[in-house]
Amino acid sequence: MASDYTYAPSADAQEKSAGKIVRGLKKILLVAGIVVLAELIWLFAVSPFIPFSSVEVHGFDGFDKQEILLTAGIDERASFISTNITEVKEKLLSHLLVESAVVMKRFPDKLSIFIYPREAAAVTLASIGSRQIPLYVDRNGVFYKYANTSQFDQRIPVISGFENPQLSMRLPAALVPLVESLSVIANNAPELLATISEIRVERKPWEGFDIVLYPVHSSIKVRLENTLNEDVLRYVLLMLSVLEENSSKPEEIDFRSGMGSYRIGEQS
Numbered sequence: 001m002a003s004d005y006t007y008a009p010s011a012d013a014q015e016k017s018a019g020k021i022v023r024g025l026k027k028i029l030l031v032a033g034i035v036v037l038a039e040l041i042w043l044f045a046v047s048p049f050i051p052f053s054s055v056e057v058h059g060f061d062g063f064d065k066q067e068i069l070l071t072a073g074i075d076e077r078a079s080f081i082s083t084n085i086t087e088v089k090e091k092l093l094s095h096l097l098v099e100s101a102v103v104m105k106r107f108p109d110k111l112s113i114f115i116y117p118r119e120a121a122a123v124t125l126a127s128i129g130s131r132q133i134p135l136y137v138d139r140n141g142v143f144y145k146y147a148n149t150s151q152f153d154q155r156i157p158v159i160s161g162f163e164n165p166q167l168s169m170r171l172p173a174a175l176v177p178l179v180e181s182l183s184v185i186a187n188n189a190p191e192l193l194a195t196i197s198e199i200r201v202e203r204k205p206w207e208g209f210d211i212v213l214y215p216v217h218s219s220i221k222v223r224l225e226n227t228l229n230e231d232v233l234r235y236v237l238l239m240l241s242v243l244e245e246n247s248s249k250p251e252e253i254d255f256r257s258g259m260g261s262y263r264i265g266e267q268s
Contacts, residue, residue: 050079051076051079052078052080052083055069055074055110056110056111056112056113057069057113058113059115060115062117063095072091072092072113073087074111074113078111079109080105080108083105085103085104085105088113089102089103092113096142096144096145096167097118097145098118099118099138099140100116101116102114118136118138118140119183120136120138120147120153120156121179121186122136122157122159122179122182122199123136123147123156124143124158124160126143126164126166128146133146133147134146136156137171138179138183139179139180139182139183140179141172141175141176141179142170143168143170145167146167155190157186157199158199159179160199161200161201161202172209174208175226177226181228185228185230185233188230189230192233192234196213196215196233197214197215198213198214199212200214209226210224210225211223211228212252213236215237217244218240219249220240220243220244220250220251220252221253222240222252222255223253223256224236224256225255235255236255240253243262250262
């Protein structure tokens with residue numbers, strides 16, 4: 001009767017088999033390493049030099065994508081490595097219609113540009129030849145765009161008293177808070193600005209400015225310091241409504257001290 005037995009591979013056979021497995025794993029690891037290395041070389045040493053595969057541009061009316069890219073110095077050869085976002089931003093901000101800009105590179109080959117336009121805080125009249133043309137000024141005090149007379153927005157407050165305003169000029173620093181305040185009031189309570197037909201800037205004899213308000217529904221002028229806010233304007237309108245009911249009305253109310261004062265004839 002034959003006896004049962006179990007075949008056991010020899011030590012040499014086991015060693016050869018293990019060697020084959022190790023060599024196979026080494027080959028796999030070598031191939032994987034080559035692939036990873038090639039991908040890293042492509043990602044970090046090649047792709048950043050290749051022109052952007054995606055250029056995202058968010059602009060506004062009057063400043064289209066092609067003009068934005070031309071201003072920014074971005075062409076078909078621009079790449080992640082060759083593009084300096086600080087320089088691109090500075091170029092975009094040099095455009096008179098641009099108030100702010102955001103430029104972002106996304107590794108390895110994407111570029112995003114977001115630009116935001118100046119918005120009119122007020123409008124003045126500029127002389128062009130024999131004509132007077134509305135000229136917009138933004139909240140930073142920059143005269144940035146001539147207004148189309150036929151499409152002029154009547155809700156924007158009119159500022160006067162400037163000597164020969166021109167495109168790209170800036171208001172004196174002392175008057176910037178005024179247009180900043182007008183921008184805030186226009187956003188929060190535009191109906192208040194609609195009650196004022198004109199805001200006139202008058203230079204003081206020594207230094208600084210006064211502003212004179214000309215109300216729409218009153219003949220009484222209002223003199224203020226060179227700043228204005230919503231609370232002051234509400235108080236001014238309230239005082240005007242009271243004085244308009246009197247038979248004797250002043251020509252002007254002076255709010256420069258913070259309290260309204262006026263003179264009627266010889267009485268104060």
